Amino acid sequence: MPELPEVETVRRGLAPVMEGALVTQLQQNRPDLRFPLPEAFAERVSGRRIISLGRRAKYLLIDMEDDLTLISHLGMSGSFRIEDAVQGDFHYARSKDSKHDHVIFHVERDRRQQKIIYNDPRRFGFMHLWKRSELDLYPAFAELGPEPTGNALDADYLAGRLSGKSQPLKGALLDQTVIAGLGNIYVCEALWRSHLSPKRQSGTLVTPKGKPKKELLALTEAIRAVIADAIAAGGSSLRDHIQTDGSLGYFQHSFSVYDREGGACRMPGCNGTVERIAQSGRSTFYCQACQK
Template sequence: MPELPEVETVRRGLAPVMEGALVNRLELNRADLRFPLPEAFAEKVSGRRIVSLGRRAKYLLIELEDDLTLISHLGMSGSFRIEETVQGDFHHARSKDSKHDHVIFHVEHDGKHQKVIYNDPRRFGFMHLWKRSELDLYPAFAELGPEPTGNALDADYLARRLSGKSQPLKGALLDQTVIAGLGNIYVCEALWRSHLSPKRQSGTLVTPGGRPKKELTRLTEEIRAVIVDAIAAGGSSLRDHIQTDGSLGYFQHSFSVYDREGEACRMPGCGGTVTRITQSGRSTFYCPTCQK
């Protein structure tokens, strides 16, 4: 499933085409994705201007006129692509099997007509409409923690959330009420950068007085750094994820532990071997030698 850096990469790719554009028509090739599409979806979106594109955790937010937001989740295989049109024909060749083109935005920006196409072979993604003024009430957002790159995430905040917890560190960081949008790949990478074992009890990073230890301060910094690095690389193109122009993300070439079971640890001077274990039904990759 695309993680936060992949969704942010999609947002940045779509913004130049969609922000400020008029949706001349919303074309629907089916009535549902993972869930039924909103009632009168095409009618409510067509004719509206797109004010801005945002993101909350792993959700793409298409802000429309009149206090309306289109909330999109990519699921396992969803992707957007941009195609220019000339007299109704595609200017560029289709980059995906068109039978999976389920939702098509026909947009106009400064006299230029383009198509923004949502393609989803497995149909695990979904789209909802919600009032922008009430986004905090959207069920998936109600209890989300701070963004991993936002100012609200710091060592003091994590100390408050982890204090007294015996839960393994990996599980605590995947809890979306603790940090929003942080997924399996980037938790593994941040823990490796911080020299912390995914099996370590969360509360051991907090002093008896509730203050963050130096290890927790470093972990907070590395969480932010790994997300920033992944966004700069265009995300990680695992399985179905591609960028809006059809190109791939490249952060997977920088993985230090994720999906590197049995390979030598890349930490200078370590000499250990990357190991895979299962935690809560998910694969965890780490180096037992340098992560304690």
């Protein structure tokens, strides 16, 4: 499933085409994705101007006129591509089989007509319409923690959330109420960068007085750094996920531990080997030699 950096990459790819554009027509090619599409979906979106594109955790937010936001989740295989609507040629390379083009935004911006096409072979993605002024009431957002890219995430905040907990560190970091949008790949990478074992009890990173230990300071910086590096590289684009220009992300070429079972640890001075274990039904990759 696309993680936060992949969704942020999609947002940045779509923004130059969609922000400020008029949706001249929303073309709906089926009634549902993972869930039914909103009632009167095409009618409610067609004719509105797109104000801005945002993101909350792994959700893409398309803000439109009249306090309306389209909330989109890519699921396992969802993607957007951009097509030139006048000439019929793809502004970027074709990315998916067109039989899976389920929602098409016909937009006009600066007198240029284009199509923004949502393609989803497995149909695990979904789209909802919600009032922008009431986004905090959207069920999936109500309990989300701070973004790993925002100023609200710091070591003091994490100390407050992890203090006294015996839960393994990997599980605590995957809890979306602790940090929004942080997924399996980047948790593995951040723990490796900060030399912390995914099996370590969360509370051991906090002093008896509730202050962050130096290990928690290092972990906080590692989380920020790995997300920033992944966004700069265009995400990881594993399996089905692609960027809006049809290309794959390249951060997967920089993985230090994720999906490198049996490989030599890349930490300078470490002679360990990357191992794979299962935690809560998910694969965890780490080096037992240097992650304590």
